[in-house]
Amino acid sequence: MLTRRLFPIAALALLAAPSALAAQAKEYLYLANTLGGDVSIIAIPEHKVVGTVPATVVGNSPDDVISTREGDVLYISRLDTKDVIAVSTTTEKALWHVDVGGTPNHLALSRDQRHLFVPLYDKGELVVVDTKTHAILKRITVGTSAHGTILGPSGKYVYVGLMEGNQLAQVDVATNTVKRVIHAPEGVRPFQLSPDEKLIYAQLSKLNGFVVIDIARDSVIKTISMPTMGGPAPKPSLALSHWVVNHGLGMTSDGKYLVANASLSGFTAIYSVPDLKLVGTIPVGKEPNWVVFSRDGKYVYVSNRRDNTLSVISMADRKEVTRLKVGEFPQRMAVATAVRPR
């Protein structure tokens, strides 16, 4: 009798469970602190540091952090141990790891999220990892110092920037083979693709600005110089402990704006696309390194690795809203809608 009475209540509770879970899901920024070995968690849109995935879980110099679309898993490449770990955002514990046999840098996921692309700086390879079986499916030779990796908007190609090889490799995702080599005047640092996947916007090691490369023509069609803000143009030099002028380039999801860090000068700049007109400059922290956006595009986040801060910038106001203290040597970031542990 009691069971019969309780059954509808239990059924209702079960039905309500997924929506209750969804109600707890919230947008967070996950920021990898490479020297700290941990990941800072920042609530969006409150912009408060609400937690840390500790070094006991991450550790070993996290280089990049990316998220699945669902926000349930983070993939983190680790420089010291030459591996990639998968971390659950629900438990904030490691799920699995894969040794990749070389120093992994910036990661990308295939559109179906089955394949994780891992560039190996010291091997010149792009490793394809099966995210279900955790097996390495293929090692693709892409060229010297494979560094940045982006899945193109079509989902057909993954692009790998070569930091010392002065070129990019366009890899066919269906066959996992290099389809095309795209040349650059010097070492390719952060880059972005135009929504039609015809152009590459790329920061180069020693250029105070970025270039626009026409993929089909394999040539630079435009070079944009960053403003100097009244000071001398920054020059890369080891004496100043820098060998890269600018690091960090992001494109809004609507493809209308490009956000470019001026790393030696300590500001970030917003350019309209496709005309590449400078529409704003925003002072940030010391040595801005990476750029990501909130899901609604209202905020852009810039990690400042030399003063251990995160700049939160309003895209509408083109102003820094707040600057947060994070972990040591913050670099790469990912935005994920996740359910955190209680």
Add this chain to the structure above:
Amino acid sequence: MTSRRDTLKVLFLSVLAACDSAIARLRGERLVPIARLDQVPRGSAYRTTHGDDPLILVNVDGKITTFLAVCTHEGCPLGWNPTQHLIRCPCHGSAFDTTGKVVNGPARLPLTPLRTITERGEVLLVEPRGMGREAGA
């Protein structure tokens, strides 16, 4: 129990350190305290700064070696991996052993060692010329 030989060794080393610091001072070299000895226990490393320059002190079997903690690849500040006992670069994964030698690229050049003197429980940096000023970049 400390043997007579150990006591003499400690005494000898203290005299040497005192001579070292006295000579450095006579030469007009600037000695800057950068760490307390207890901050660098055996088998560990201690990171600090002098002005804008990051430093790393490593203690191998009681011998402390100090390096400019700047990667010779791209100038990034270096960290310490306590499990690997290696000095590591957070930018591109270069690794250096406790003698400053490259054990993993992309760095090709070894770390720059810095002269230090241990005196009265402190590690003193013999400041190289031009070091310790606030960088403007």
